Amino acid sequence: MVDAARHPKVEILSYSEVERVDGYIGNFLVGVAQKPRYVIADQCTGCGDCARVCPIEIPNAFEMGLAPRKAIDVPHGQAVPLVYTIDMDHCIQCFKCVTACGHRDAIDFSQEAQYSELDVGAIIVATGFESFDPTVIPEYGYGVYPNVITAMELERLDNSAGPTVGRLVRPSDGREPASMAIIQCVGSRDKRYNEYCSGFCCMYAIKNAILMKQMIPSMEISIFYMDIRTPSKGYEEFYNQARKMGIRFIHGRPSQITQDPVTHNLFVEAEDQELGQVLELETDLVVLSAAAIPRADAADVSTKLTLSRSPGGFFMEYHPKLRPVDSPTDGIFLAGAAQGPKDIPASVSQGSAAAARAARVLSSDTWEIEPIIASVDPDVCVSAKGIKCGLCVPACPYGAISCVTGEAAHVTSAKCHGCGGCVAECPHSAISQHHFTDVQIVAQLRELLRDNPEEKILAFMCHWCSSAGADMAGTSHFEYPADSRGIRVMCSARMDQDFVLEAFRRGAGMVLLSGCHPQDCHYITGQQVAAKRFDRLQDQIQRLGISPERFRIEWISAAEGEKYARVITEMSETLKGLDREQILSENRGARDAIERRLRRWKASPQMAELMAVGADELPGGEELDR
């Protein structure tokens, strides 16, 4: 931290908050509000004379509330920068600190917040995690029984710079505990709170147990666990060392903790799954290994930076295997526990990786983007004609589209990732996606359904998952019937409802829409937008009189070649079981309504030509009157 503060090219803006982020890779504009410290940073020497005379004491958050701090203070002794800050929520304005500061004149009660804007090329998000609050688990008595503490509180009690100068004592009576029980997975791997594993709790629990055993060899230490997870280098050996030292591992999650009201000793009830016995363990101190959870302001940060979040609430990486430190927004990178719970070695590795990824951006004069971006035809966009539309704006998960009534919608090319969601949402066909235009997709559709369409399954597949799943089916030699034909788009978000209707108008026997599983979509919310659209489409198709079994939606990952083959096989069997005359008659019955709906396409001469159906390619072979 000190090296960073001294580095000529590093500027630390502490006690500050990011208010807004605009722009794109290589060209971000970040608005930062610096809160007033009421202390002039350049004049404060960090001597602490002010804090010594301050009469106000409040709980010290760094010490987990186990020690007090003053209304003027620094977060902790090694804080960088070492500049005191007045907490105005508690300051009584006695001005004793002003007097104590004397000739240095560092206290300034007139300070105000300052707003600045920074031009930056890349952003690294390293906002860390918070600890789960165990008070919501009433059976453990945290916050009620003084001798039930969290692992973070134990860390402070055990720290030589902590409130007890490294002496472990019971909060109830200040005596050294003779026994201690550590409970794992508090708030994690528990469907009531957080389903995920916090990853590093096993190792810190073992570390704390070993440290306590070294400090007080006679202490009886028990660890209650569901599974001990020690996957890294040297970790299993560390676990074995703990066992050899006499630390007891009990396989079972405690169901209840009670307290002796006189001695404040605790009774932990659990089932020892190894022995198949219910046990009650009396102990002096209980330590809860609380889950790592996302920071309380994660939703706010994700909105400002256009980041997506995984189901657990942590920021989501672009791709868990191929781009694990990139966020889905180019130029923004993730480091440490902001992306998910991780221990110190993993956080350091990811921080270094994020720095290297950001350096790539900063050292480049130009940056290449994918050519599959969207663009708006200003002559078609109704917003340009003063009509309020703007449907494309919320459809873009990257905030790449802006729309002001009276002007055509505008796509910032550098922010567009080419999912095509806005194209499918635009009801006026004013947006197109390069290389995946309506004309290109409808042309493919027409050719694929040219012969005997009622015997074909037309499958729309997203590039990243279901198309790769189809490839996987092929390379894995999974057999499936030959009556399917595929059209690949980048994301299921690009799958326009009208493509499906056009397929039925052209006489398709069946249509499959397939994309990634919800968390796997490469375009943040693309799959979710598509799923909602497909739900609406299911109703429409039924209203058109098309049998529901002729339209299927499946989420298929790149690894699920077997699933792709199975889905196509099932659809093929369903299709063969359907009456051909019924298919033809359903298609005929729906045609007029579909044509009315697709009128907008015909405004484009190219589309009108593509949509014209020759007598030889009519569903059922009959004449069309047009």
Ligand code: FES
């Ligand atoms: Fe596959 Fe979005 S990339 S559904």
